Amino acid sequence: MRKSTRPPQKRNFRPALLVALIITVAGIAAWTVTSSSALETSEPVFIPTYVQSFAMAEIAKPTYTALPTTTALPILPTEIPTNLPEPVVQAEIVDSSNTEPGAQPGEPTPTYGGNKYILVDISEQHMYVYEGDALVYSFVASTGMNSATRVGNFSVLDKIPNAYGSTWDLWMPNWLGIYWSANLENGIHALPILSNGGQLWAGYLGTPISYGCVVLGVYESQLLYDWAELGTPVEIQR
Numbered sequence: 001m002r003k004s005t006r007p008p009q010k011r012n013f014r015p016a017l018l019v020a021l022i023i024t025v026a027g028i029a030a031w032t033v034t035s036s037s038a039l040e041t042s043e044p045v046f047i048p049t050y051v052q053s054f055a056m057a058e059i060a061k062p063t064y065t066a067l068p069t070t071t072a073l074p075i076l077p078t079e080i081p082t083n084l085p086e087p088v089v090q091a092e093i094v095d096s097s098n099t100e101p102g103a104q105p106g107e108p109t110p111t112y113g114g115n116k117y118i119l120v121d122i123s124e125q126h127m128y129v130y131e132g133d134a135l136v137y138s139f140v141a142s143t144g145m146n147s148a149t150r151v152g153n154f155s156v157l158d159k160i161p162n163a164y165g166s167t168w169d170l171w172m173p174n175w176l177g178i179y180w181s182a183n184l185e186n187g188i189h190a191l192p193i194l195s196n197g198g199q200l201w202a203g204y205l206g207t208p209i210s211y212g213c214v215v216l217g218v219y220e221s222q223l224l225y226d227w228a229e230l231g232t233p234v235e236i237q238r
Contacts, residue, residue: 109155109157109231110155110156110157110230110231111231112155112229112230112231112232112233114229114231114232115131115132116129116130116131116227116228116229116232116233117129117130117131117232117233117235118130118156118188118224118228118232118233118234118235119234119235119237120141120143120149120214120234120235120236120237121237121238122143122147122149122151122208122236122237122238123238125140125141125142125143125205125206125207125208126138126139126140126141127139127140127141127188127214127216127224129224129227136227137220137223137224137227139216139217139220139224140205140206140216140217140220141205141206141214141215141216142201142204142205142206142207142208142209142210142214142215143208143210143212143214143215143236144208144210144211144212144213145208145209145210145211146208148208148210148211148212149186149208149210149212149213149214149236150179150181150186150212150236151236151237151238152179152235152236153233153234153235154178154179154233154234154235154236155178155231155232155233155234156176156177156178156228156229156230156231156232156234157177157178157179157180157185157230158175158176158177158185158230159175159176159177159225159228159230160175160177161173161174161175161225162175163175163187163189165192167184168211169194169195170192170193170194170195170200171192171193171194171195172187172189172190172192172193172213173189173190173193173218173221173222174188174189174190174216174218174221174222174224174225175187175188175189175225176188176189176224176225176228178214178234186212186213187213187214188213188214188215188216188221188224188234189213189214189215189216189221190215190216190217190218190220190221190222191205191215191216191217191218192215201215205217214236
């Protein structure tokens, strides 16, 4: 038997590898489709949503209002002592024009038939002015130191545009005399004017500071002077 002299041929493995690769790819594709279907049929996954825990609001920017600054009260003039034994002032007529002299010491008070009335409250340091039942004016006032202003029912005895207190060398604009103590008269008037032109007790209204009179501001005393009549009742209470 004769042997073949043709060399043996090598096997070609390429077709087998190609088939194996196709099978592998097909398997992966099938697994992917199966997994996707399973995911589609499964229950939905809850994803928490963000909840806003606060609310937005527009707030107006606050405005700043400057508070008024306080100033120290003026010092009382040294020319006028504050511990005089007699707290009443003698009223002497300086300007005789438009003067309405009333009762002198010991004389009866002027008769009055109107409905005007002045009330001075010492505890409040305030004056209330009425016409009938209507409150016409309400003024801050100052009465006498150490209870120097007498309590009781009085009336307007005289009206002097500018009276002079010789005891302390004071001018008292818009004087309304209300009662006598011996030959001295107490009254209602504006802040006193010193002989040097300075204004006494400015800044102290609302505090017992006078020598017995009822003191008002300049503007307020002018209103009262023009309004009051001789005989107008004046009540002073604590």
